[in-house]
Amino acid sequence: MTAAHRGAWGAAALAGLGLAAGSCHPPKPHGPIGPIESAPSLAEVSDATRRDYLRHAQVWRPIATASLDLKAGPDLPGRFPWDAPVTCDYFESGHPLSGLTPKFLCKAGGDVLKVKYGEDNGEVYAETAATRLFWALGFGADGVYPVRLTCRGCPVDPWLWRTSERHDAKEYPRATIERKFPGEAIESKRAAGWSWAELDTVDSSAGGAPAAHREALKLLAVLVQHGDNKPGQQRLVCPPEAVRKTASGVRCDRPFLVVSDLGATFGGAGDLSRNAKAKMRYAHWSSKRVFKDQGRCIGDLDGSFTGDLENPRIRESGRRFLAERLALLSDDQIRDLFAAAHADARGETIEADGTRRPVTIDEWVIAFKTKRREIAERRCPE
Numbered sequence: 001m002t003a004a005h006r007g008a009w010g011a012a013a014l015a016g017l018g019l020a021a022g023s024c025h026p027p028k029p030h031g032p033i034g035p036i037e038s039a040p041s042l043a044e045v046s047d048a049t050r051r052d053y054l055r056h057a058q059v060w061r062p063i064a065t066a067s068l069d070l071k072a073g074p075d076l077p078g079r080f081p082w083d084a085p086v087t088c089d090y091f092e093s094g095h096p097l098s099g100l101t102p103k104f105l106c107k108a109g110g111d112v113l114k115v116k117y118g119e120d121n122g123e124v125y126a127e128t129a130a131t132r133l134f135w136a137l138g139f140g141a142d143g144v145y146p147v148r149l150t151c152r153g154c155p156v157d158p159w160l161w162r163t164s165e166r167h168d169a170k171e172y173p174r175a176t177i178e179r180k181f182p183g184e185a186i187e188s189k190r191a192a193g194w195s196w197a198e199l200d201t202v203d204s205s206a207g208g209a210p211a212a213h214r215e216a217l218k219l220l221a222v223l224v225q226h227g228d229n230k231p232g233q234q235r236l237v238c239p240p241e242a243v244r245k246t247a248s249g250v251r252c253d254r255p256f257l258v259v260s261d262l263g264a265t266f267g268g269a270g271d272l273s274r275n276a277k278a279k280m281r282y283a284h285w286s287s288k289r290v291f292k293d294q295g296r297c298i299g300d301l302d303g304s305f306t307g308d309l310e311n312p313r314i315r316e317s318g319r320r321f322l323a324e325r326l327a328l329l330s331d332d333q334i335r336d337l338f339a340a341a342h343a344d345a346r347g348e349t350i351e352a353d354g355t356r357r358p359v360t361i362d363e364w365v366i367a368f369k370t371k372r373r374e375i376a377e378r379r380c381p382e
Contacts, residue, residue, distance in 0.1 A: 037049055066328045104117070122278070193260075209257075228304060282343075282367065323372075
């Protein structure tokens with residue numbers, strides 16, 4: 001399908017869903033935000049300055065959704081073609097990697113790559129799909145690229161068994177390489193990342209993201225079942241073009257909120273995000289409604305031990321904004337979303353006609369469109 005056809009499909013879909021293509025305009029561009037003190041580094045601002053940046057932060061930016069190639073993914077610096085063969089050398093940084101999912105570092109030339117791996121590692125599949133969806137709709141996320149990796153000098157198991165024994169060349173047919181959303185992290189000594197409760201402190205009257213964008217981001221988190229939503233999974237960043245040096249240090253003119261770890265998605269969220277059901281599991285994801293309380297528009301997202309986004313109430317402006325963005329996705333793009341993630345290689349089976357068979361890409365597409373329809377047809381209190 002050509003870009004022109006996708007654009008026509010998007011306009012027709014908006015009309016068919018009772019939405020006008022321009023019915024929820026993006027905010028007008030604004031200049032540099034008001035007086036916020038400069039700091040020696042954006043990574044060491046005061047708590048008060050960090051709160052000011054949160055007040056002024058954006059969560060969405062315009063993007064030509066209908067013309068994007070969801071299989072290729074975002075065109076970030078250092079991106080990799082889909083399923084590209086990559087050879088690298090195992091790299092021991094001396095600092096343990098965070099998290100509970102299998103990962104390691106390796107070097108290709110002078111580039112240190114963060115690799116997640118494993119055919120049984122649900123994050124390899126889920127994070128690819130979720131980051132592409134966030135990107136395609138205009139929300140901030142890192143770039144995650146599926147590759148076929150050859151690691152030279154890797155231990156028997158780079159994550160759990162880093163013995164002195166090394167492989168000359170170890171193959172990882174299911175692996176992803178992460179590229180960060182461009183920008184400098186804005187952090188204070190006491191706080192890195194941001195919590196979903198802090199999303200409500202963004203002030204549209206001060207030039208921060210409008211309520212429609214913030215509510216849409218919450219609803220998108222519900223849609224993908226973003227279960228591991230603790231503050232460390234999000235980043236407050238300053239895009240490169242918004243970093244400004246001053247006589248007293250550096251400051252950011254347009255702070256942006258990014259969801260930086262979307263590995264526990266497209267499953268069933270809950271107390272333990274590391275649970276296998278939380279990561280690219282069709283049976284759990286397809287059986288979840290978007291709204292658990294249809295009348296009040298309460299999103300169906302079970303809470304986790306460490307996160308703070310649980311069953312959020314969604315207002316009409318946010319529902320409508322996300323519905324418009326989702327309607328721009330063509331069937332081909334939705335298929336590419338799940339094909340890029342190798343969703344049919346997850347190893348999950350379902351029973352059909354008395355036999356068990358693998359879950360197909362078609363079934364993921366149908367489940368996605370069902371959830372999109374639920375969002376489009378709902379009307380929420382404002």
